[in-house]
Amino acid sequence: MPGKPRSEDLRVRAIAAVLEDGLSRREAARRFKVGDASVIRWVAAYEESGRTSPLPTGGDRRSVLKPHRDWLLALRRKENDLTPEAIGERLLAAHGVSADKSMLSRFFAAEGISFKKNRARQRAGAAGRGRGARGVAPRAA
Numbered sequence: 001m002p003g004k005p006r007s008e009d010l011r012v013r014a015i016a017a018v019l020e021d022g023l024s025r026r027e028a029a030r031r032f033k034v035g036d037a038s039v040i041r042w043v044a045a046y047e048e049s050g051r052t053s054p055l056p057t058g059g060d061r062r063s064v065l066k067p068h069r070d071w072l073l074a075l076r077r078k079e080n081d082l083t084p085e086a087i088g089e090r091l092l093a094a095h096g097v098s099a100d101k102s103m104l105s106r107f108f109a110a111e112g113i114s115f116k117k118n119r120a121r122q123r124a125g126a127a128g129r130g131r132g133a134r135g136v137a138p139r140a141a
Helices: 008-019 025-032 036-049 066-078 084-095 101-110 119-128
Strands: none
Touching: 008 025, 008 036, 025 036, 066 084, 066 101, 084 101
């Protein structure tokens, strides 16, 4: 499981142990008490590009849905019973943008829109049939 990036100093020392001292990558990993795969990746990155620093983490990922916000909200207003899957299919057909269910759910949640079933229909279904919460008619007293 990945944790915090290791210091650049440790990376430089592990890379030097492999390239200058002749240790294997696994021997260097044992010496510096890090994972074998870490030293393998550090040496590979150094050999490919000379990079010893960790790659940046986090940051702002631009949503591919924001440019289509108005279209998505208008579609949801026009047809409010569409599922995220159906919206994704329409978005792909209309704009060529691929968006999965979770991406669309996060987008609409940020807009304050949920995909829960119609509450009025839920109340009418249970109360309209004279049934309790489990769909069983109440007992006569």
